[in-house]
Amino acid sequence: AQKITQTQPGMFVQEKEAVTLDCTYDTSDQSYGLFWYKQPSSGEMIFLIYQGSYDEQNATEGRYSLNFQKARKSANLVISASQLGDSAMYFCAMREHYMGRRALTFGSGTRLQVQP
């Protein structure tokens, strides 16, 4: 079974508008962390934002926020005021803390294209 599901292979958004990228996850652990990474066309992986399973408030980092709904097991990334430079692949990932695992499990990604 997929641990991380990103159901939107591709998304379009107009410049300056907000966009939500969906991510659902599957785990039986009580303690876990959720991450979002950005991969521009140049290929590097850029960390955007982190949400811990026990964090009561949604994480925010500048124009990025994570809409964390624990009961629904979703961790959607919201990008406000989209910019042309936001065009990239976006990956949701999870770290399960069971037995001290440190590796991240990634979803298949969403390609975001910001249109002028």
Place this chain on the structure above:
Amino acid sequence: NAGVTQTPKFQVLKTGQSMTLQCAQDMNHNSMYWYRQDPGMGLRLIYYSASEGTTDKGEVPNGYNVSRLNKREFSLRLESAAPSQTSVYFCASSDTVGGGDEKLFFGSGTQLSVL
């Protein structure tokens, strides 16, 4: 501020050839990882090393071996390359001091083609 350095950046192999992908980090991280990225499948974990002297299989370890040479270096070896191993390979590292929020730092990737 090199971070995670991978070599080579590009490589073309013939089926059956062997090669080693090198990775080094200068952030004094305990944990290191090798992922592969195939189109439409995100990143999949090949092997990881939680600390110097230990290695463990990830989701797709078949056809690969790894060596954690020291705290800085973690290499990935393809003993007999196959076309199915055509992929982009990423090395990453992370600290282990923390509550699980340690992010992974990635190298710039190796584009490997096996003909």
